[in-house]
Every structure is written in C-alpha cells, then in structure tokens.
Amino acid sequence: MQEPREVLRKIFGYDSFRGEQQEIIDHVIGGGDALVLMPTGGGKSLCYQIPALVRDGVAVVVSPLIALMQDQVDALTALGVRAGFLNSTQDLETRREVETAFLGGDLDLLYLAPEALSGGSAMRLLERGRISLFAIDEAHCVSQWGHDFRPDYLALSVLHERWPEVPRIALTATATTATRNEIATRLKLTEARRFVSSFDRPNIRYRIVPKVDPRKQLLDLLRTEHPGDAGIVYCLSRASVDKTAEFLRANGVEALAYHAGLDAATRAAHQARFLREDGLIMVATIAFGMGIDKPDVRFVAHLDLPKSVEGYYQETGRAGRDGLPATAWLAYGLQDVVQQRKMIDSSEGDNAYRRGLAAHLDAMLALCETTECRRAQLLAYFGEASASCANCDTCLEPPQSWDGTIPAQKLLSTVLRLQRERNQRFGAGQSIDILLGRKTDKVVQHRHDELSVFGIGTELQESEWRAVVRQLLAQGLLAVEGGYGTISLTDGSAAVLSRQREVLLRKEPERTRRAAAGSAKKAAASADLSPAAVPVFERLRAWRAATAKEQGVPAYVIFHDATLRQIATEAPVSLAALGTVTGVGENKLAKYGDQILAALAEP
Known part of the structure; x- marks a missing residue:
C-alpha cells in the first residue's frame, strides 16, 4: 500500500496536505464513512482521489456533471491516473471498453451519473467488479431544501444497502446544518464522521x-x-x-x-x-x-x-x-x-x-x-x-443606518388608505407616485390625488422611496401578494403605524471609484511575480495554450497559473529542479518537462 503523502507528491505534485485533507483521507483509507463540507477550491476531490489510488479496487464516483465527466477524466489521465466514465453520451462500443477496464481492474476511478444507478445494468456491472470506495460528489443535490435538488440522488442510499462494507464519502461545498442533517439521513450516513472546513474564501x-x-x-x-x-x-x-x-x-x-x-x-x-x-x-x-x-x-x-x-x-x-x-x-x-x-x-x-x-x-x-x-x-x-x-x-x-420610521409610516399609511378607503391594491410604484405628488394618468384616473397622503413624501427622491419599500419588504413590514405584485400591510405594520416600533434603514454610501480597489486582473497577473518574471510567465501561458489546444483539453489540465508563476519565478534549469515545483507530478514532468525547459531557455 502506497503512503498518501507519496501519492500526493508523485501524482499531484504537492508537498503537503491542506486543512483536514490528510485526516479525511486517512479515515476513508481506513474504511470509514465521511461527510465532507469544504469550500470550492478547497481540494475536495483529493479527499477521494488519493484513497482511490491507495485502496484496492476501483473507486466509483457519483457525479451529476455528465457534461464535465470528459474533462474530469482528461485531467486525471494527464496525471497518469487510470480513470473512465459511463454516461448517456457514449456509444455502445465505448461503454463496453470502459466496462471491460472496470471489470479487469484497469481503472482507478469510474465516474457515473446518479440516474445510471437507478437502472439495473449499472448495478449489475458494479456487482461484478471490486469497488474500493463510493464518492458521492455534489451531495447537496440530495436535499430537497437545498438549492440544486436532483431526484436521482434520493436512490443513492442503495449503495450502503448493497455494499455495506465499502466506505462512502459524500462531499459538497455548501450546506447549512439542516442540509447536512438531511444529506446524512437520506444517504444513510448518520454514523459517518463529519468534516466541516471553514467556508471562508478570503480572496x-x-x-x-x-x-x-x-x-x-x-x-x-x-x-x-x-x-x-x-x-x-x-x-x-x-x-x-x-x-x-x-x-x-x-x-x-x-x-x-x-x-x-x-x-x-x-x-x-x-x-x-x-x-x-x-x-x-x-x-x-x-x-x-x-x-x-x-x-x-x-x-x-x-x-x-x-x-x-x-x-x-x-x-x-x-x-x-x-x-x-x-x-x-x-x-x-x-x-x-x-x-x-x-x-x-x-x-x-x-x-x-x-x-x-x-x-x-x-x-x-x-x-x-x-x-x-x-x-x-x-x-x-x-x-x-x-x-x-x-x-x-x-x-x-x-x-450608514438612518431612522426611517417617519418615511415608513408615510408609505404604510398610503398602502393602508388605498386598501381601506378605496378597497384597492397596487404595486409599489403607485404608492411612490402618490407620496411624490405626481399626477400620473393612473393617479388621476383613480382620484388618488385626493388622498390625504398625496404629496407628503417629497423629502425623498424616487430611488430613495424604492429603497424604503425594498427594505420594508425585507423586514417583513410589507408583503407582496397576488400574481400582479401588489403590496399590502403585514401583522408587523401596525406597530410602526402606532409608533410602537422604530424602523432603521440602510443608507447606501456614495460610491467612489478608488484606486485601491484596482483591477483584480492586474492583481492576479502580478501576484508574486517580479518584473523580470512577467514575460516568462506570459511565454509559459502561450506554450500552455498551444499545448491545450493541440490536445483538445482546458488549459488548466496542463498546469494551473499558480504552477506557471512558480516556474517563471524560480526559472529551474534541470528536470530535477522543475520536479520540485508545486503541481508538477512525475507524469507531467516526464510529459512536459523538456518543453518547459526549452521555453525557459528562449531569449
């Protein structure tokens, strides 16, 4: 059995794990179930890819991303990892080749869409192979209260029932406590160890x-x-x-x-x-x-x-x-x-x-x-x-916050009078026109210029009144009802109208275009680069773009910008030195090393 850190260095080109990665990986390698919450860009995929390379058998990765499976497999193949996928986009011959590789133990990872597991053929195939682990990616898709519910995910509890001894790892980038609990319940992972990383993306x-x-x-x-x-x-x-x-x-x-x-x-x-x-x-x-x-x-x-x-x-x-x-x-x-x-x-x-x-x-x-x-x-x-x-x-x-109690009372009074005196409901625009004293066709038609609140709100501009309406809706002091978007009072409105409740509103600051904000592009391009390294970095990017186009893969499959930046800064002159750069694993060193050194040697 290989050591996880050795796999990390040789295959992926990294010297150390981040955050809880090693703890998660060790837990899954040891046969434990895990529910992992880690922000996008935090390195979730390594948490199942490395166990897949260490444990005996083939790791089955359940992913809803049919359109991206080819890119995911290409990225792993570029690292020297044996990966394949089965989905509805493939012809029969291609599917048979992948199935043969799976049964022969010639794959490290097999990607499947969740709907495939609801059919009999995929389940029969898995029963004939040796499975090292199940990884359920984008696990929030199982939550009906989440933001991206997929009905096919509800059937994934069958994995635990059919293969109770095979460890499972469910991963997502976002879930509240309630959503986590629902994921655990629906996937039968209530006994799984939970790993919750910081959700902060400081950049x-x-x-x-x-x-x-x-x-x-x-x-x-x-x-x-x-x-x-x-x-x-x-x-x-x-x-x-x-x-x-x-x-x-x-x-x-x-x-x-x-x-x-x-x-x-x-x-x-x-x-x-x-x-x-x-x-x-x-x-x-x-x-x-x-x-x-x-x-x-x-x-x-x-x-x-x-x-x-x-x-x-x-x-x-x-x-x-x-x-x-x-x-x-x-x-x-x-x-x-x-x-x-x-x-x-x-x-x-x-x-x-x-x-x-x-x-x-x-x-x-x-x-x-x-x-x-x-x-x-x-x-x-x-x-x-x-x-x-x-x-x-x-x-x-x-x-800044400001005391918006009086404007709130004026607006709520206008809505109240429309409802009580005229038995009418309108959208926010009509109330604002009344408050500003505008004799629009609709105002005159409904004789709203005769209301006592007509013209009592000229201290605010239309944009400011719209902000008041928006914030009263946000605070539950106004409601939207009906298919026409009319506004009405709520149970909380009475306390404002009777002066029993103050209303604090947000005042938008005057936005100034500050040089400090700058361009994120400039910040990204110049990060950690000396003036001398910038043209080298751009030369490496041009080489990467040409290589990616030739291979028909995204540029990041070749190398990430961070790796090219380190190469441009350190300017290695040998394959051994290049191999110490973060993100340069053994397979990529053998495949691209000489080309990179040649690009660095250009005047």
Whole structure:
C-alpha cells in the first residue's frame, strides 16, 4: 500500500496536505464513512482521489456533471491516473471498453451519473467488479431544501444497502446544518464522521450594489476592473441571459449564453469554449457552473437576486479557485424582491414548502441589506463565526443606518388608505407616485390625488422611496401578494403605524471609484511575480495554450497559473529542479518537462 503523502507528491505534485485533507483521507483509507463540507477550491476531490489510488479496487464516483465527466477524466489521465466514465453520451462500443477496464481492474476511478444507478445494468456491472470506495460528489443535490435538488440522488442510499462494507464519502461545498442533517439521513450516513472546513474564501471580495441599469453597471465593472478576464454572469431568466450576452457582445465584450432553452450541442460547445479559451464571459442561468473546475474565473456577477444564501455562496464560489483576488458582484433592487415573493406565492408545494422558500429569501435579503460585514454574515449563515473581513463593500465603504420610521409610516399609511378607503391594491410604484405628488394618468384616473397622503413624501427622491419599500419588504413590514405584485400591510405594520416600533434603514454610501480597489486582473497577473518574471510567465501561458489546444483539453489540465508563476519565478534549469515545483507530478514532468525547459531557455 502506497503512503498518501507519496501519492500526493508523485501524482499531484504537492508537498503537503491542506486543512483536514490528510485526516479525511486517512479515515476513508481506513474504511470509514465521511461527510465532507469544504469550500470550492478547497481540494475536495483529493479527499477521494488519493484513497482511490491507495485502496484496492476501483473507486466509483457519483457525479451529476455528465457534461464535465470528459474533462474530469482528461485531467486525471494527464496525471497518469487510470480513470473512465459511463454516461448517456457514449456509444455502445465505448461503454463496453470502459466496462471491460472496470471489470479487469484497469481503472482507478469510474465516474457515473446518479440516474445510471437507478437502472439495473449499472448495478449489475458494479456487482461484478471490486469497488474500493463510493464518492458521492455534489451531495447537496440530495436535499430537497437545498438549492440544486436532483431526484436521482434520493436512490443513492442503495449503495450502503448493497455494499455495506465499502466506505462512502459524500462531499459538497455548501450546506447549512439542516442540509447536512438531511444529506446524512437520506444517504444513510448518520454514523459517518463529519468534516466541516471553514467556508471562508478570503480572496473573494463581496459587493452588492443598488440596481439602476444592471447591464450598464455590469459593463462598467468589466471595463474598469476586469478587462479581458474570464467570468460568469448569472441571470434569472433565459430571455435575460440572451439579451445580456447580446448587449456585452455589442459593446465589444466576448460573451456566450448558456441556459436550458439552448439545444444540447450549443450548450456543450459554449461550455467547452469557456473552459478552453482565456477571457471569455459566460452569461447563464443557474443551470451552468456546478463542477466547473476553471481556476482563473476572476469574477461572478449576479444581475438578479439569488433565491438563497446557499445558492449565492455556491455560485460566487466559482470565482478565484486559484486563490488569487476575485470579485463577487450583485446588483439588487426592489423588483427582485417583488419577483421572488411572487414566485414563492405561485410555487407548487404545500405551505411548509413555501415557508421554507420564504425563509431562504429572507436570509438572502438580510445579507443584501446588512450594514455589517457581508462575509461575517455569510459565514454566520453556515454556523461559522468571523470577525470583520476588510475585504467586502460594507467593510471598505461602510453604509450608514438612518431612522426611517417617519418615511415608513408615510408609505404604510398610503398602502393602508388605498386598501381601506378605496378597497384597492397596487404595486409599489403607485404608492411612490402618490407620496411624490405626481399626477400620473393612473393617479388621476383613480382620484388618488385626493388622498390625504398625496404629496407628503417629497423629502425623498424616487430611488430613495424604492429603497424604503425594498427594505420594508425585507423586514417583513410589507408583503407582496397576488400574481400582479401588489403590496399590502403585514401583522408587523401596525406597530410602526402606532409608533410602537422604530424602523432603521440602510443608507447606501456614495460610491467612489478608488484606486485601491484596482483591477483584480492586474492583481492576479502580478501576484508574486517580479518584473523580470512577467514575460516568462506570459511565454509559459502561450506554450500552455498551444499545448491545450493541440490536445483538445482546458488549459488548466496542463498546469494551473499558480504552477506557471512558480516556474517563471524560480526559472529551474534541470528536470530535477522543475520536479520540485508545486503541481508538477512525475507524469507531467516526464510529459512536459523538456518543453518547459526549452521555453525557459528562449531569449
């Protein structure tokens, strides 16, 4: 039996484990079950890949990422690991070759989609082979309260029933205590040892801005802070994805669209380009991103409010997997809150299910409206304590709280009078028009200019009133009801109207474009590099791009930027010296060593 640290060095090119990796690996090698929570980029895959190489037999990895299995296998093959996959994209001959390799013990890891295990053929195949362990990746997909539920995951408890002696390791990047408990229960891992790493991603700067003109705001972000960077932009609807991608392309930014409305071939082609080319932006619904192992994503932007903190954390975690500076940027406005509330009210499911959705949304709104450190609040959601981070917008440019009791009373009084005096319900815009004294067609038509509250709110601008509405919705002092997004009072409104409750509101700071914020691209490119090493690094990147294109694999499968940066800095002159660089294992040294030394020797 090989030593785990020896495998880590020879195969993966690393000298030491991070965090709890070694403890997890030793536990699984010893035959123990494990439930592992580790942030994106924290090295989850090593926790089952190394046991797979140490234990006898083939490790079966259950993954929902059919579109990415080829890349996952390519990355392992580049390291000299014997890996294969079985899924619905393969022809019969290819499947038979993989099955033969599995039965012959000629694989170290076999990747399967969860739906494959619900059919008889895959189960019969596994019963004929020697299995070293089961790894259940993206385990949060089993949780019906999670952000990415997959029904096929519910059947995975059968693995424990059919192979009770084979250790299982379930892994996810995000789960609250309730979600962890559900994962353990549904997968029959209640007796498994739990390993919970810090959820903190200190290299990511979290920023949430008021939504004014989101596409123009996004373009400004890209031009001023992320020119030429790879990134992901999330939108709620397919139409918004298409329009945003078209808008970016029209303004000289290379952007691709990804959503379920596109045919499979187009989605696959766009995903392949994003993974293999530098500097592309993917505009997508949440259908895109899980399992994306692209390390140099410098930003993740949301143009619509995520449905939950778990979803937000999972999506933003796709930025900065290489540990270099990255941005998580969200544009958030009143209409987001109204739209989400409407979706909850019209969703299928019983009242308990809708209450669960509402609780997720409330937590997301609290994160958006907080005047405290966003990172601390984000980590607290997952049960982790943290001090202020000095690397989020509320730390760098602290917002102020102000006494919004009187404006809240004016707004609630307007809604109350519409309901009681006119038996009418309208959206927020009508109440704001009344408060500002605007004689719009709708105001005149319904004679709302005759209400006693008409024109009593001119001390605030429309954008400020919209912020008041948004925050009252977030605090549960207003509600959205019906399919038309009308607003109404809640049980808590009376206390404000009777002056028994004060209302503190968040005042957005005046944003200034500070040189200190800088470009994450510049920070990433120059990190740990001397002026002399920069051209060497770029030369190595060009060699990597050409090699990756020739092999038809993503560039990171060859080497990560961090490895190329270390090579550029140390400038090794021998294979032995090159072999000491982090990320250069024995297989890659033999395959690429001479080419790298030749690139370094160029004048």
